[in-house]
Structures are given as C-alpha cells and as structure tokens.
Amino acid sequence: MPELWLPGAEIHDLGDHAPTDQQYPPKAIAHITWDRNATAAAPQDWCTYEDLVNYFTGSGAGDAPHLVWDPFSGRTAQLFPADSRSKSLLSPTASPTRTNRAGRVVIQIEAVFFPYCRYQGRIYPRLVDTPCAGWDRIHAWIASWGVPDLWPMGRPADFSGHRDETVWESVGGWYAHAHVPFNDHTDPGSWPDLTAGPGIPGSPPSQQHPAPPADSSPARYQVSINGLAYGYGAHGYQVTAVGRALVARGYGAHYRSGPGPDWTDADTENYADYQGSLGYSGQAADGVPGEASLNRLLGYLPGQRTVSVAHVVAAAQTDPGAEQGHRTYGAEVALVEQALADEGLLDQRWVDGSFGTRTVSAYAAWQRRCGYQAGAADGIPGQASLDRLGSAQGFAVTD
Structure with missing residues (x-):
C-alpha cells in the first residue's frame, strides 16, 4: 500500500478523517490559494506558506485540502491522509456526487500562489513561472495512489471554467478546481507538467523522492522528517534510534557493524526490508523512511535534541x-x-x-x-x- 502521508511533508493532521466514495475513479484536484487579488499593473507581495498553513489548521480548517504546497521552496504540509476526503471543494446537495469524496482517492493540493505575486523582488504571473520546487515528489506520491497522468478536461491554461458531470464521474486523473461540477472557482490557471521527472529546476535534492535506480543499488537521497535527516549520509542520534529499532524488530541483517549515528547503505537495505514487511513495494519500499513507516517503527517521531x-x-x-x-x-x-x-x-x-x-x-x-x-x-x-x-x-x- 502506498504511504498515507507524503514522504518529507510536515504533518498537521486535522483529524476528522472520512472515507471516499470508492465507486468513482481516483482523482487529484489542483488549486491555488489565490489569497490576494493582484494584476500585472499592481502586483502584490506573496502571502507566506506559514500564513496559509496557520489558516488551514485554524479558522480555515473547514476548507482544508490534503496538501499545502510552497512552489518556491518545496515545503509541503499535509492535513489529511491520502485515503480520507479533504474539504476544499463545494459539495452542494444538488450535486450528484459528494465532490470531496468522488473517487477511490480525491487528493487535493493547494499551491501557495496567486497571479502576479511578488516573491523576493520578482513577479510571477502564473504558477508554472515559479520554480515549482518539490513538484516531482508530490506527483510521484499521487501517482502511487493510482491517479493517472491525464487531464480529462484539459490541462489548465487560463482561468476559464469547464465542467462536465459525466466526465467527472467516469474518468480518473487530474482536475483543476475550474473543472469540478457544482463549484464556481476557476483556479489554478496553470499547473506543472505531469510528465516532468525528478530534478526539475528548483527542486531541493533533499526533497526529491526518485524512483530506485535500474541497477537496484540502494537509494542515496535524504528526506527531512520533523526537522531531522534520514537516508544516505544523514547523521545524528535519530539514525542510531532507527538502526537499533530495526535490529530489535529483526531487520538488521545488512549490518556488519553498528548501528550508529551515520546512515549507510546497510541502514537503507535494512529499512527497505522493514518497509516490505509493512506491505510497501516499489518506490515506497526503497529504504528511505516516510513519516508513517517511521512512526510505526519507533512509536514516535524524533525531534531536535x-x-x-x-x-x-x-x-x-x-x-x-x-x-x-x-x-x-x-x-x-x-x-x-x-x-x-x-x-x-x-x-x-x-x-x-x-x-x-x-x-x-x-x-x-x-x-x-x-x-x-x-x-x-x-x-x-x-x-x-x-x-x-x-x-x-x-x-x-x-x-
């Protein structure tokens, strides 16, 4: 089973989980926060990622998505697990579907962006003009939940609405907010390419989640969980804690010495064995921790010392x-x-x-x-x- 929580995301679980309607195909919904109205003639300063996370975990919890994504830094907060509905779509009684639930998954992403925002002195008319940092990681995770790489109503290229109830109910894939029946928003206006692979401009290496190499050599990248590094080259007490927990559970076969505070290929191989025991496979079992599996291994998430x-x-x-x-x-x-x-x-x-x-x-x-x-x-x-x-x-x- 894929990870319920995006590897490397900052977790702000709002609770109030609820199942989706499994008779519909899997979907992802693209949004922008559009928290300010700016124009080419009158740009405005970008509203920060922290402000939006605070909003969705506070007074805006009733409209919260699964993910809040900063396309400039790649930081991502997750508010609901993938298998729960979130709350960013209108779902009036007149709608034939419960729009927030109409799919095996209905994963909603809010990019922290509005047109003609000013970030570090530069103006960005469209979301795709930003670095889109961390997009490949989000895309790979959503694809792992079976959401196909297609836009059934067309990739968003402007702020016009196009809604078709039949397509919505019958075809899985990516939908703009502007495509969702019985909704009135017309965002996001643009969205990164679904065919983009790892390493797009601006994607911090520590936040990428690439597929395992073809030669099946151990994964050699890092993720950050609760402010601490995991994966090849990571150092610290948290690495020792993971290694000792793996040994205690019977997943220490690859150690020749240790475990210790430096993450080596042996740690990766042992962690991959542990992920396999949880039912993960493929990229989800590459030996680099995700938040959910780490919490299951340790019973807590290590923090700063x-x-x-x-x-x-x-x-x-x-x-x-x-x-x-x-x-x-x-x-x-x-x-x-x-x-x-x-x-x-x-x-x-x-x-x-x-x-x-x-x-x-x-x-x-x-x-x-x-x-x-x-x-x-x-x-x-x-x-x-x-x-x-x-x-x-x-x-x-x-x-």
Missing part, C-alpha cells in the same frame, strides 16, 4: 499510571531514555518514548549516580540532574 524539564516531569508523573506504552511527550522522553540506556541504566528495548516504571527506576539510578539519596532519588527528573545527563549525552535542557 532539546528536552523540557516540565515535559519530562509531566511524562514521569503521567505515563506509569496510564495504559501500557502511553506517551505524554514521546520524542523528548525517548531522548532521555536513550541517554539512560547509553549510560548503562536502561535496557535498549525500553527506549520507547513512554516514561513508564522502568524508566522511572532507571532515572532514579541516574540520580543516585549524581549523589542524590532517599527521596531525592525518586526517578522524577529535576533541572540539575537532567542538565548533567544532557551534558553527558549531548542534548540541551530547557525549563
């Missing part, structure tokens, strides 16, 4: 009494647990992001190592002991 005292105290007070495996602040707790494991105080298998009773006991042992006694070594982190652990294991501590 900063730990809040207040957060881990809350976790230490909450997780032991909650259901097994409960994670109050999973990414930060996992950092503390890994540090305790590296100090020889916690078995590696309990590095799971849950500050349960074993972690409390291990932290109490750390406190005793720091010289605390009796009630002062209760397993609940304090500023001083956490600072010492952070200094020993390389993470920063905040209030």
Whole structure:
C-alpha cells in the first residue's frame, strides 16, 4: 500500500478523517490559494506558506485540502491522509456526487500562489513561472495512489471554467478546481507538467523522492522528517534510534557493524526490508523512511535534541499510571531514555518514548549516580540532574 502521508511533508493532521466514495475513479484536484487579488499593473507581495498553513489548521480548517504546497521552496504540509476526503471543494446537495469524496482517492493540493505575486523582488504571473520546487515528489506520491497522468478536461491554461458531470464521474486523473461540477472557482490557471521527472529546476535534492535506480543499488537521497535527516549520509542520534529499532524488530541483517549515528547503505537495505514487511513495494519500499513507516517503527517521531524539564516531569508523573506504552511527550522522553540506556541504566528495548516504571527506576539510578539519596532519588527528573545527563549525552535542557 502506498504511504498515507507524503514522504518529507510536515504533518498537521486535522483529524476528522472520512472515507471516499470508492465507486468513482481516483482523482487529484489542483488549486491555488489565490489569497490576494493582484494584476500585472499592481502586483502584490506573496502571502507566506506559514500564513496559509496557520489558516488551514485554524479558522480555515473547514476548507482544508490534503496538501499545502510552497512552489518556491518545496515545503509541503499535509492535513489529511491520502485515503480520507479533504474539504476544499463545494459539495452542494444538488450535486450528484459528494465532490470531496468522488473517487477511490480525491487528493487535493493547494499551491501557495496567486497571479502576479511578488516573491523576493520578482513577479510571477502564473504558477508554472515559479520554480515549482518539490513538484516531482508530490506527483510521484499521487501517482502511487493510482491517479493517472491525464487531464480529462484539459490541462489548465487560463482561468476559464469547464465542467462536465459525466466526465467527472467516469474518468480518473487530474482536475483543476475550474473543472469540478457544482463549484464556481476557476483556479489554478496553470499547473506543472505531469510528465516532468525528478530534478526539475528548483527542486531541493533533499526533497526529491526518485524512483530506485535500474541497477537496484540502494537509494542515496535524504528526506527531512520533523526537522531531522534520514537516508544516505544523514547523521545524528535519530539514525542510531532507527538502526537499533530495526535490529530489535529483526531487520538488521545488512549490518556488519553498528548501528550508529551515520546512515549507510546497510541502514537503507535494512529499512527497505522493514518497509516490505509493512506491505510497501516499489518506490515506497526503497529504504528511505516516510513519516508513517517511521512512526510505526519507533512509536514516535524524533525531534531536535532539546528536552523540557516540565515535559519530562509531566511524562514521569503521567505515563506509569496510564495504559501500557502511553506517551505524554514521546520524542523528548525517548531522548532521555536513550541517554539512560547509553549510560548503562536502561535496557535498549525500553527506549520507547513512554516514561513508564522502568524508566522511572532507571532515572532514579541516574540520580543516585549524581549523589542524590532517599527521596531525592525518586526517578522524577529535576533541572540539575537532567542538565548533567544532557551534558553527558549531548542534548540541551530547557525549563
């Protein structure tokens, strides 16, 4: 099964998932945000990606798409999984279909763009005049969901509407918002070429998701998930965490040493084996993590190496009494647990992001190592002991 979440996207899951209507063919819907009205004579400054993400995750959640895409940087936010409907189309009672659901998938993309926007001093009349950074990655992911590379009502070339209910109900492919029956918007006006391959101008290499090479050699590119790098050449504690989790699950056959903090071909090959165990195949099982598979492997998404005292105290007070495996602040707790494991105080298998009773006991042992006694070594982190652990294991501590 393809990834529910676009690899490398910033995930802002709005919840409220709902199934699509499977009797219709798969579709993708192209939008632009068109948040300002500008002209050639009166261009306006581009509205930022952050502003639009904040809008769709706030007051505009009722109109949210699957993807919010910045065509200048390639940054992409995902708000709904691929198999859920999103909410960017009108779906009046008079419509024969529920337009947001009329397909095996109905994946909607909002490019953060309006005609004649000004970005870094340059004016862009059409979306296709931008770098369209990251487009190949989005296109490949949507194609993996069975959306064919065709425009049943024609590739958008202007802001005129063309709507045909019969075509909409019977033909899968890409539709402009201007093509959707019972809607009145006429965007996007233009859209990148569906035949464009990896490496189009402006696509950051770290955000590309190319197909595996013909010689089946391990994939050698990176993605960024929650601000950390994964894939060949990535370095950091998160790489070690992935490797150890793979070994714990029985997917470490390609290691000759390690795992360690540097992502090698062995990490890629082991991760590909793990992806295959989840039912992924082809490009989706090339050994470079996607957010969904990484979350399934670790139970959390690693973050920057900063730990809040207040957060881990809350976790230490909450997780032991909650259901097994409960994670109050999973990414930060996992950092503390890994540090305790590296100090020889916690078995590696309990590095799971849950500050349960074993972690409390291990932290109490750390406190005793720091010289605390009796009630002062209760397993609940304090500023001083956490600072010492952070200094020993390389993470920063905040209030």
